Amino acid sequence: QTKTDFKVAWSIYVGWMPWGYAADHGIVQKWADRYGITIEVTQFNDYVESINQYTVGAYDAVTLTNMDGLSIPAEGGVDTTAVIVGDFSAGNDAVILKDSDNLADIAGRNVNLVEFSVSHYLLARALESVGLSERDLKVVNTADPDMVGAFQTPDVTAMVTWNPMVSEILTLPGANNVFDSSDIPGEIIDLMVANTAVLADNPDFGKALAGIWYETAALLTADTAEGAAARAAMGAASGTDQAGYEAQLTATRLFDQPADAVAFVTSPALETTMDHVRTFLFDKGLLGAGGSSPDAVGIEFPGGTVMGDAGNVAFRFTDTYMKLAADGAL
Amino acid sequence: MRLVNVRPDRTVRLMLGLLPFVLLVMAYVIGSAARLAENPNDKLLPALSTLAQTINTLAFVPDARTGNYILWTDTLASLTRLAWGLGISTASALVIGLVTGILPVARAALAPVVTFVSMVPPLALLPILFIVLGLGEVSKIALIVIGVTPIMARDLALAAAALPREQIVKAETLSASSWLIAYRVVLPQILPRLIDSLRLQLGPAFLFLIAAEAISADAGLGYRIFLVRRYLAMDVIFPYVAWITLLSVLIDIGLSTLRRRLFPWSEMAR
């Protein structure tokens, strides 16, 4: 049903910082006012918690990656639509080895990472690239805020994590980036997703989100004093400074032009990516619980093609709102 | 003279008490110097000068983004939550403890469930709490309440039940009703224990607060620690930990003074 009050959750990560900035600087307010709605933006320090909250229905929209969108809300029966493709990781996620720059040396080591996260996925893809599998090493679940500290202990010799931890770790002696998300470009995608039913009933909400994002993204990438100030603010909000934040941005392919984003979601590469992702999730037992194939949850792409069970579509990519932005029709 | 009878005088006591702190600081300084000599960018044990500079920034330089003084904003946010959480816990623990302590019927109905709930690890309930109560202040306060109340309630029930039965009988011979026994005989006598119990729960309360703030907040001592943990910014974490410790010690001393002031008789009865 239609409603006017919406709640959006976001968590601290390079590509999502604009949401917090937009909330703090009146951009959210401005776009909400334009569509006669209210949008409450909540910051989470804990990414997983923000997804869980969205999944149980406490929020209408949330920032997450394509993989987590599939494994948590979609798998949990919450039909979810990716309103905005904000960026993909192009180096923000990395496999780091101590005292070796050869990925193949990872065999036999303990690898510290957040299990079942995009790091795990990155590791799986990295192992594929050198003909290894997860059986050749041992995964140790480690919480993301503690990665930097953990890397400094002698018994940690291999790690998969994301920024800002990656850039911190790479400054440490002996740390080598042996594989990162720029080696699998476009596979780790950062999204703003919303509940499909809410969105269908309230298209204005989607439009407002698109308006907020592209206005803020433009500011973020602007080579002006304002842009610098915005980057400094986002850096501070994520616990670092402008330089640190800009360093993280360089490893991010940010879609500040809606047209680029539209091109990205409509390209067939996305289907290949999602197939990789759902196979990975199925292997780990996170998708299609108890089922025999990853097809249990259907994924819809712009244009209407569905991968998997067409009777149970729960994860959708759409270009509707980004196209409106590209056409200047917001 | 036996060692048990050797009583150092005031000055010696003071010096002995300071000694471990001095040793700790020295160990830190040496460790820090050693690590910095090896890697000048080391973040684990920042030099004292770095610490001082960070503290200065946190406490006395307004934040560029919001114009707030970060340390004070965080402190205010956390202490407000703590006060609410402990306030609610104390009040409910008092009621539950009093009732289960003196009414056999209430004890039969509530004691098992309170014991059971006091054993539930509250951190594991955190996700559920957030879902049920939302992410605002309520769920953070609720975590403190859930973590602290059952233990305080059990403690108070024990204190109430430990009052000599003779006192209750005495009150009855003085024509007290059940209500008056609770209100005039038992309640005043467990209030000092309430304060002590509160003091003991200060540590756990801070723990729950930090855990809750780590998940969702935009200000607070725990929020800040977890925010900067990704960068291993020990120059922020150490001062924050020290500050939390200092706050706890101060509140503890304050409560214990309050207790002595309000209930002079409870000191004598020792």
Next chain:
Amino acid sequence: MRLVNVRPDRTVRLMLGLLPFVLLVMAYVIGSAARLAENPNDKLLPALSTLAQTINTLAFVPDARTGNYILWTDTLASLTRLAWGLGISTASALVIGLVTGILPVARAALAPVVTFVSMVPPLALLPILFIVLGLGEVSKIALIVIGVTPIMARDLALAAAALPREQIVKAETLSASSWLIAYRVVLPQILPRLIDSLRLQLGPAFLFLIAAEAISADAGLGYRIFLVRRYLAMDVIFPYVAWITLLSVLIDIGLSTLRRRLFPWSEMAR
């Protein structure tokens, strides 16, 4: 008859005690049914049948990947850590508490630092612990030790200091040295308190264990809870929380029985 004098008999007591549990389960069932009616895939409040099935899988079906029975592997891993942590804490708290409790010199030197350390929020120190002690078992055990020891030590020091001065003097007239006073008079009398203190610290110890396992582990009750939190598997989280609670209750009862067996006199002195 006054309410304070109404003593329900055994059956009524039992029924009253069960009532809140029954209500809790009923509330869960109703809530779960309501949510599942809306979204059959809902993960927050799984149906009882789903819970039962998951429990069965966790406890009695070997894991496809490792061939282990997950619940038992996790339990063993956690209980081992807990036992080490609490064992070390208990031993060191006993020594520190005894020494600070009876020797004025030791009290002067140690009491302030122990008080201070007991107020440090241990969770905030985790990064340092990990770096100093590595990510293995040691740092998890160390977190428990750091979180639990100062509080137990203070408690025991208080218990030792609360022994009537007359007893110490009496021992001296019976020719006891400082050592014999500690070993034959004070130590046996604080052992029951040691067990009680241990019981009280069971909850916090589990809390620290879960927090440590959440940060880095490959088995353990806390590890599992935080791992499956990633896909909101409440059908695993609820049974695990209940299991931890049950374990705590059992350990608590065991310790309290042990205390009564070992120190019959401590019961009588009440």
Next chain:
Amino acid sequence: MSGIEIRNLWKEYGEQIVLENVSLTIAPRAFVALVGPSGCGKTTFLRMILGQESATRGEILLDGKLLPKEPGPDRGVVYQRYSVFPHMTVLGNVMAGPEMRSARILGRRFGAARRAIADEARAMLAEVGLAGSEDKYPAQLSGGMQQRLALAQALMMKPRVLLLDEPFGALDPGIRADIHALMRRLWNEIEMTVIMVTHDLREAFTLSTRIIAFERRRDRPEEQARYGATIAQDILIWPPRVAGRRTMYEIDLHSLRDDPTTMGQFAGTTRPTGDGHAQTYSALG
């Protein structure tokens, strides 16, 4: 009228029989002294009259009516210890009874009503020698002072039955004599029956109208649990003391206070009641 009748009273704790078939009629306004060896059940007996403990068998009647099963303001008590409220001042302790009796919600009176009670309380405190200590807390008093406070607290309620459990053991001889005089006066003035446990036979003879001795008749270790104590002696003081009437006793007592060398004398002689309970005097410890 406050006469007490006890019919075939038994008290057992688990396996152990404490009191065995005690039957006793206590006249209204009697002053009964209860003596007997340590652990024979004197305190237990008082507790049952108080309603704090229930009898295993038998019944207790107060003025012909079965005793209510819980303590109430008709029966006052001074325990061996734990007898006052540690969180109230001395004055507060003594005022507690009248205040709670008349203010059923707050348990406190205000204004003139409060002042009236306070004046009465102060007068009572002066009688037991606690004038000047009104604002102290019990923990600041010595053991003897606490016992006197408990006595004052109980007397404020003017109970029909007053139960005293070794109330004067902790008093030094001077104050003890004062309190004895006070007890005698109040017993004369107030309509009350007093039952007092004491180890001090002199005190028993000084104050009471009747002395009852409890004793286990079989006391070998293996018999202790199987046989309880019962009434071994029942002595009426001679010449009889009657509440509300002056007798010659008073005179003896004043002399007692002043000269320690006369301490041993006590007033009156004893006479067995001849009702079958009384046996040889030598059995009395």
Next chain:
Amino acid sequence: MSGIEIRNLWKEYGEQIVLENVSLTIAPRAFVALVGPSGCGKTTFLRMILGQESATRGEILLDGKLLPKEPGPDRGVVYQRYSVFPHMTVLGNVMAGPEMRSARILGRRFGAARRAIADEARAMLAEVGLAGSEDKYPAQLSGGMQQRLALAQALMMKPRVLLLDEPFGALDPGIRADIHALMRRLWNEIEMTVIMVTHDLREAFTLSTRIIAFERRRDRPEEQARYGATIAQDILIWPPRVAGRRTMYEIDLHSLRDDPTTMGQFAGTTRPTGDGHAQTYSALG
């Protein structure tokens, strides 16, 4: 020899003067009874002799040597309460002293040595009437039994000075007389000086060789803190009792046990020592 000499002893707690300029010489093997009103400082005085409390001014000499500043096995004590170890059995309590004296590391003996001590302890327990309770814990004993246990425990060490603080207050007359007899016998057999606080003048006259009364000479409320108690009377028992020699007293005492009507009598009369401390008898409570 165990003579005690006290020279100009003062004791103050903060502002409050408790004892004021007490001087006293106690002969070896004396049995001193200390009496005085509640709160006048009797326990404090014992504590100072024990070494548990230090004097504000003045000094205490034992056999001409300054007293060590801490308690030791040469001085035994029985407190008003808290006197036994709750975690040891009755037998363990009595054996604790000899065991700790001879086993300085473990505080326990084994084998024959242990049996010897245990036998001695059992004998002592039988003397104080605790035979059969060897394996109980103190909490299972009545107050009076605990006091007797404490006495047995202290006597096992055969101290040169034995300090007793109202040790027999909780005993019923029968046991009390037994313990009096035991005390007298041990005092005769063991080389010890006894100082006993009591509220019971009869007991004082029954046992002691000398009675010392403490009293505050100025006792108005506003003076209480500024003036301490001091020796108000010092009475030597007549005819003199001497340790190790039988006197006529024994005979009187046995009769006392058996007939309650004779309770008031006590043996001997009193005679002032005439050393200036003694004043009128009437000051004695």
